[in-house]
Amino acid sequence: MADETKNPPRKRAAKKAAPKKTSASNGKAASPQTVPDAADFRMYTEGGHTHESLGLEKDELLEMYRSMMLQRRFEERAAQMYGRQKISGFLHLYIGQEAVSTGTIHALEPTDPIITAYRDHGLGLARGMTANESMAELFGKIDGSSRGKGGSMHFFDVEHHFYGGHGIVGGQIPLAVGLGFAGKYKGTGAVAVGFFGDGAINQGAFHEAANLAALYEIPVLLVCENNGYAMGTSVDRSVSQPDLYKQAYGYNMTGALVDGMDVFTVYHAMRELAKQAREENKPALVEIRTYRYRGHSMSDPQKYRTKEEMEAKKNEDPIIKLKAYLIDHKLADNAQLDAIDDEVKAEVNASVEFAENSPYPPLETMYEDVYVQEDYPFIV
Numbered sequence: 080m081a082d083e084t085k086n087p088p089r090k091r092a093a094k095k096a097a098p099k100k101t102s103a104s105n106g107k108a109a110s111p112q113t114v115p116d117a118a119d120f121r122m123y124t125e126g127g128h129t130h131e132s133l134g135l136e137k138d139e140l141l142e143m144y145r146s147m148m149l150q151r152r153f154e155e156r157a158a159q160m161y162g163r164q165k166i167s168g169f170l171h172l173y174i175g176q177e178a179v180s181t182g183t184i185h186a187l188e189p190t191d192p193i194i195t196a197y198r199d200h201g202l203g204l205a206r207g208m209t210a211n212e213s214m215a216e217l218f219g220k221i222d223g224s225s226r227g228k229g230g231s232m233h234f235f236d237v238e239h240h241f242y243g244g245h246g247i248v249g250g251q252i253p254l255a256v257g258l259g260f261a262g263k264y265k266g267t268g269a270v271a272v273g274f275f276g277d278g279a280i281n282q283g284a285f286h287e288a289a290n291l292a293a294l295y296e297i298p299v300l301l302v303c304e305n306n307g308y309a310m311g312t313s314v315d316r317s318v319s320q321p322d323l324y325k326q327a328y329g330y331n332m333t334g335a336l337v338d339g340m341d342v343f344t345v346y347h348a349m350r351e352l353a354k355q356a357r358e359e360n361k362p363a364l365v366e367i368r369t370y371r372y373r374g375h376s377m378s379d380p381q382k383y384r385t386k387e388e389m390e391a392k393k394n395e396d397p398i399i400k401l402k403a404y405l406i407d408h409k410l411a412d413n414a415q416l417d418a419i420d421d422e423v424k425a426e427v428n429a430s431v432e433f434a435e436n437s438p439y440p441p442l443e444t445m446y447e448d449v450y451v452q453e454d455y456p457f458i459v
């Protein structure tokens with residue numbers, strides 16, 4: 080059941096909101112009554128968490144650091160390989176946004192389904208995809224996660240409950256709600272998490288999906304990764320209400336604003352919101368403010384933002400922040416963290432070799448893996 084103190088039912092709200100009758104006698108129009116603010120907005124922007132306050136052990140912190148480093152090093156190498164024309168098609172890098180993927184994954188159960196847009200390498204790696212299958216997918220090789228037929232935008236790993244990798248802006252949001260619905264229907268207790276960019280918030284698909292998520296009380300978190308830009312268009316230029324989390328009010332659900340440059344804050348917010356969704360079937364719209372350090376994709380002259388802005392944001396680098404925390408709290412020293420970096424680099428280098436050596440998918444496999452159902456009509 081919805082919490083009525085925070086979310087009054089529509090009928091009651093409508094009754095209270097009815098405008099007063101204008102008194103004609105004094106000649107003045109009565110000002111309309113204001114609607115009581117029943118919004119359930121949560122701010123996760125203050126920071127100040129410690130690993131103790133969050134109940135995180137040293138091993139888990141080091142695992143978070145490793146995960147973020149793997150995503151960063153993997154993509155730096157992917158960018159190089161793109162330059163050498165080993166990767167074709169699009170390549171959208173997640174560099175700068177790693178606290179979002181890592182903080183979320185650590186806050187969820189490994190069986191909670193997740194789904195995202197085309198900027199998908201970070202989330203896939205954070206969820207447990209290997210560097211080998213990921214690099215091979217970028218190279219279009221048969222050992223890739225989608226057998227080389229998906230490429231950068233279509234990572235997919237059912238075993239790890241990662242449902243892709245989607246190229247149509249906003250297209251995966253209704254699927255996220257469907258994943259949440261399936262969990263509720265089957266009684267699995269899972270919470271689905273659907274990621275999308277700030278550019279997707281104005282798509283009809285978001286609004287239709289958000290409405291049903293709240294109406295059907297679906298355990299789903301709709302996570303808007305607001306990195307400030309949709310290609311070259313800033314949020315301020317394209318959205319009438321740039322506080323994107325406020326869209327939650329229109330759908331009678333929790334809205335949350337989260338600092339996405341701090342992995343502890345993301346972890347804290349997502350853990351609380353996932354618990355609420357799991358235990359009370361309450362969906363939420365979660366706006367996580369983050370920043371991508373690279374262009375929209377590989378061919379982006381980035382004329383829409385200043386060097387000063389980028390430099391300022393680089394001072395907020397979530398990986399450097401976690402590293403400083405680990406050292407300050409004597410949980411690791413520089414040598415240990417460098418060793419993690421070396422291990423990750425070796426793993427990524429090996430993945431390039433693996434991808435080079437993997438064959439291209441044979442032509443006759445072209446129509447395989449298009450539909451799950453093997454006898455689906457229209458397949459030649």
Ligand SMILES: Cc1ncc(C[n+]2csc(CCOP(=O)(O)OP(=O)(O)O)c2C)c(N)n1
Binds near residue numbers: 279
């Ligand atoms: C329906 C649709 N319209 C337009 C495009 C072209 N397009 C690809 S990415 C993109 C910008 C999306 O930005 P955002 O949602 O903020 O995600 P980000 O790239 O910042 O991660 C657009 C308009 C598309 N893929 N799908």
Ligand SMILES: [Mg+2]
Binds near residue numbers: 278305306310
């Ligand atoms: Mg964006």
